[in-house]
Amino acid sequence: MTRSIWKAPFSEILHKNKTNTRQNIWSRRSTILPKNIDKNYLIYNGKNFISIKISEEMVGHKFGEFAITRKKPIHKSSKKKRK
Numbered sequence: 001m002t003r004s005i006w007k008a009p010f011s012e013i014l015h016k017n018k019t020n021t022r023q024n025i026w027s028r029r030s031t032i033l034p035k036n037i038d039k040n041y042l043i044y045n046g047k048n049f050i051s052i053k054i055s056e057e058m059v060g061h062k063f064g065e066f067a068i069t070r071k072k073p074i075h076k077s078s079k080k081k082r083k
Contacts, residue, residue, distance in 0.1 A: 009033065009060075024049060028064025043067040 003010065009031040013023070024042045037056055042049035045067040052066050 022051070025063055028062065028067060030063050032058050032061055032063060034059050045069045 011030040011033055012027040013025065013030055013033075013036065022040045022042055024044065026044045028043065028045075032054055036054045037059065038054065040051060040053050041063070042051055043063050043066065044050075046069055050067045052063075058066065
């Protein structure tokens, strides 16, 4: 279900310090606003922070959509033993 139109978009970044060039974001549910364009953010994915630069196409989406939380599986290649 989406948020009501009469409410403003939810964003916890509104009250953060604006002097930092990179801000740590723990709130993955915050909406990306137009004032966040061309800024770097560090988004917490549960283990570490992922650096993301906000572009114009990301406006309206949530920060959590761009911080991948799952590892890609690494399949070891089998090498034949040499004699």
